[in-house]
Amino acid sequence: MSERPIGVVAVVATFNPDDGLLDNVRQIISQVDSVVIVDDASTNGAKVLSECEELGAQIIRFAVNGGIARSLNAGIRAARAQRAKYVLTLDQDTEIPDRYVETLVSAILSLRRSGVNVGLVTAGRMNGYDRRPRRTHDGVIVGIDVMQSGCLYEMDTVNEVGEFREDFVIDCVDTEYCLRLRRHGAAVVWVPNLELRHTVGATSPVYFFGRRFVIFGKSPQSSNHADFRRYYMMRNRLLLYAEFGRSDWEWLRHSVPNHVKDTLLAIVFEAGRASRLRAIGQGIADAIRNRTGPMASRSLPERRV
Structure with a gap:
């Protein structure tokens, strides 16, 4: 033993x-x-x-x-x-x-x-x-x-x-x-x-005009993250691209396509597109300003670790 x-x-x-x-x-x-x-x-x-x-x-x-x-x-x-x-x-x-x-x-x-x-x-x-x-x-x-x-x-x-x-x-x-x-x-x-x-988050299949969306034989899954998560995901990943993108090409080639796909699924297919776009836009703006810490427009919301 x-x-x-x-x-x-x-x-x-x-x-x-x-x-x-x-x-x-x-x-x-x-x-x-x-x-x-x-x-x-x-x-x-x-x-x-x-x-x-x-x-x-x-x-x-x-x-x-x-x-x-x-x-x-x-x-x-x-x-x-x-x-x-x-x-x-x-x-x-x-x-x-x-x-x-x-x-x-x-x-x-x-x-x-x-x-x-x-x-x-x-x-x-x-x-x-x-x-x-x-x-x-x-x-x-x-x-x-x-x-x-x-x-x-x-x-x-x-x-x-x-x-x-x-x-x-x-x-x-x-x-x-x-x-x-x-x-x-x-x-x-x-x-x-x-x-x-x-335990993964509440993912769900993507539907387009009532039919399950399929591309290249695969049905993508929408992650359904809350708006404040979309803010942090966008802001922090852009900051990482700026810091590590030139020195870690292997990670960059892996990360960028996945992040773009996930973001597009969120803003095209998920409910609440307007508020999600605002959160993503704020994340982009704060990344450009190199602003970190809690999301400025609200107190830190509840999260699932």
């Missing part, structure tokens, strides 16, 4: 958690030394958080909602205070399988022995599918920008590269971190045959 890795602290970002968090924490806490839950000013879920605390999780509560990056950074600082060697970042709705942490730690150790400068490792499959984009380089399956939930980092790497960018608030926080890792020459690695489950 394998031993549980030593020195791993899991950081779980929460906002209005439901009972599913309790099940996830039970699975996480059996695989790590410590679980730190950072709650971003929830208005619901106090009972669930208290039950997680009874299981042994440390709870950090914010009075004002400040975004996913601030939550992750607070958890990382708590992990650093516990002298953690590794940090696992998770959203409240991510489920990890048995021996998930053990597999990730083993992957880092193996990569290090092979001379790979590894930035992070994470599951190569999610919800039954291989995660993309991916390519094999010197026998290692590498990605570009990955969802932070389910990622394992060495604390030494975090100390060198820095924490998550809090002025981005919500969207592209994980993308920016991956780009920074790549700039440092550190690989973003998919671990094959390892899978996690993560």
Whole structure:
């Protein structure tokens, strides 16, 4: 029977958690030394958080909602205070399988022995599918920008590269971190045959004049993000194009077509086009002004981490 890795602290970002968090924490806490839950000013879920605390999780509560990056950074600082060697970042709705942490730690150790400068490792499959984009380089399956939930980092790497960018608030926080890792020459690695489950947003098929829209034999899905999400997605991605576009062509070639497609689907096919266009326009304007932080026209709204 394998031993549980030593020195791993899991950081779980929460906002209005439901009972599913309790099940996830039970699975996480059996695989790590410590679980730190950072709650971003929830208005619901106090009972669930208290039950997680009874299981042994440390709870950090914010009075004002400040975004996913601030939550992750607070958890990382708590992990650093516990002298953690590794940090696992998770959203409240991510489920990890048995021996998930053990597999990730083993992957880092193996990569290090092979001379790979590894930035992070994470599951190569999610919800039954291989995660993309991916390519094999010197026998290692590498990605570009990955969802932070389910990622394992060495604390030494975090100390060198820095924490998550809090002025981005919500969207592209994980993308920016991956780009920074790549700039440092550190690989973003998919671990094959390892899978996690993560609740995705309320996607829906696209319809045109009452008929399902199909292009090149595929039916695109609309993400149905709220207007404030569209603001952050547009603003933050444009800022990343300005900062990393010239130095990371592989990411740029992947990101731009996907972002354009997703934005066009939102403004052409989703309901509430006028308000969505205003949010996107404000995001463009603020990117041009290099303005970051919370959306200026309103207080920071509720989010799903």
